[in-house]
Amino acid sequence: MSATTTASVNGTPLPPRSPLTGWPAVVSVMLGIFAVVTTEILPIGLLTSIGSSFAVSDGMAGLVMTMPGFLAAIAAPLVTVATARLDRRLMLCAFMLLLALANFLAAAAPAYWLVLISRIMVGITIGGFWSIGAGLAGRLVPPASVGRATAVIFSAVPLGSVLGVPVGTLIGNYAGWRTAFTVMGVLTVGVLVMLLLCVPPLPPVRATRLRVLGGMLRGVDTRFALLLTFLVVLAHFGTYTYVTPFLEQVTHADAGLITTFLLLYGAAGILGNFLGGAWTARYPRSVFGLAAALISTVTLLLPALGRWETGAVMLLIVWGIAYGAVPVASQTWFSKAAPHAPEAASVLFTASFQATISVGALVGGIVLDRTSPSAVMLLGGCTAVLMVLAVGAHRVGQGRDERS
Numbered sequence: 001m002s003a004t005t006t007a008s009v010n011g012t013p014l015p016p017r018s019p020l021t022g023w024p025a026v027v028s029v030m031l032g033i034f035a036v037v038t039t040e041i042l043p044i045g046l047l048t049s050i051g052s053s054f055a056v057s058d059g060m061a062g063l064v065m066t067m068p069g070f071l072a073a074i075a076a077p078l079v080t081v082a083t084a085r086l087d088r089r090l091m092l093c094a095f096m097l098l099l100a101l102a103n104f105l106a107a108a109a110p111a112y113w114l115v116l117i118s119r120i121m122v123g124i125t126i127g128g129f130w131s132i133g134a135g136l137a138g139r140l141v142p143p144a145s146v147g148r149a150t151a152v153i154f155s156a157v158p159l160g161s162v163l164g165v166p167v168g169t170l171i172g173n174y175a176g177w178r179t180a181f182t183v184m185g186v187l188t189v190g191v192l193v194m195l196l197l198c199v200p201p202l203p204p205v206r207a208t209r210l211r212v213l214g215g216m217l218r219g220v221d222t223r224f225a226l227l228l229t230f231l232v233v234l235a236h237f238g239t240y241t242y243v244t245p246f247l248e249q250v251t252h253a254d255a256g257l258i259t260t261f262l263l264l265y266g267a268a269g270i271l272g273n274f275l276g277g278a279w280t281a282r283y284p285r286s287v288f289g290l291a292a293a294l295i296s297t298v299t300l301l302l303p304a305l306g307r308w309e310t311g312a313v314m315l316l317i318v319w320g321i322a323y324g325a326v327p328v329a330s331q332t333w334f335s336k337a338a339p340h341a342p343e344a345a346s347v348l349f350t351a352s353f354q355a356t357i358s359v360g361a362l363v364g365g366i367v368l369d370r371t372s373p374s375a376v377m378l379l380g381g382c383t384a385v386l387m388v389l390a391v392g393a394h395r396v397g398q399g400r401d402e403r404s
Contacts, residue, residue, distance in 0.1 A: 023141065025140045025200065029140070030153045033156035036130060037164065039125075041164050042184060044165050045165040045172065045244055047062065047241075054112035059365035063119075065357070065361035067119040069355060074127065075128055076128070077348075079128040084204055092129060092195050095125045098121055101185075105121070127351070131347045133153065134153065134349070135345070154277065157327045159270065213348065225352075228391065231384070233330075233356040235384035239377050239380035241360065242368050244258060272291075273325065280332045284329060285395060289395075295380075301315060363379075
């Protein structure tokens, strides 16, 4: 196979794609998604500190997780369709600039409502950047390297968990939560520079239109992907958003130990991402079902075993491995449902994923304010069990063929 390949837009040939120029572009997109994911989940480790700064409850502080998801769910289809005829490189850079401004606004916000405004900006960025960036691997590297490039881009999700929450928590403990957002803003500016320097012009190959998205929603496979994604992401973010209050109030871990626990969780997430990526293409149903089963087991056991530090950290490691496989499994289901419209599949994946993050964070916050962190875990575990049952029902309905 030749070292370079060409593509076309409306019959006009595009410049050849070379591995030497393609991989820096892939890494730039990966770092962009890393910045997006890290900014989105950064408040998880800082939730108590943010709430204390503005004299709001942990549940109310959870709105900083709810707001981005709702806005991302709306922005994913609307922004992608509205900018369908614009150069994708230009849009990636515009979204990264918006993300930098959001981080700096959060760091300087004198009132809680300004923090929420910054999170709205984050939501718009998530919806636009992820929908465009997640499907770009095929345009940046030769066909033989697309699989590896896709894996590199998606590795940003567990990396964000590894570095985002624990490092943000560490910075917050020593220099305050505002410093953590400032550091994230500076990192985002650096990613913007990389995108400008490394990513080539990317005119749209096929404009994503609302009728394409509507057609996908009528498909049985797409609706099933939506159901699975809703249940497992609801279970995860309804609980993981409030893992810091749980570790503080139930495990009685100090700030340094919580940071270590979250770091181990994130490292396990990387392992789960690559294990999930290796098996999802062949066994998507089994990977998705196993991930949900492990999440349900962990969250149901945490109220009992999480009272001890050893039990808490072991369960968090299993949780990290399980959730690490979820994004790639969900994206794979959506891609298989629409193999000829990869950007449209990414839009639906992003919208459903982000909307459910918001619902999970919101429901978890309401339960936390009215009950306890242990009750949040139990509710999330029961939700994950429903996802396992849904996968089992699909297996019975479709037979034993994993690819169905």
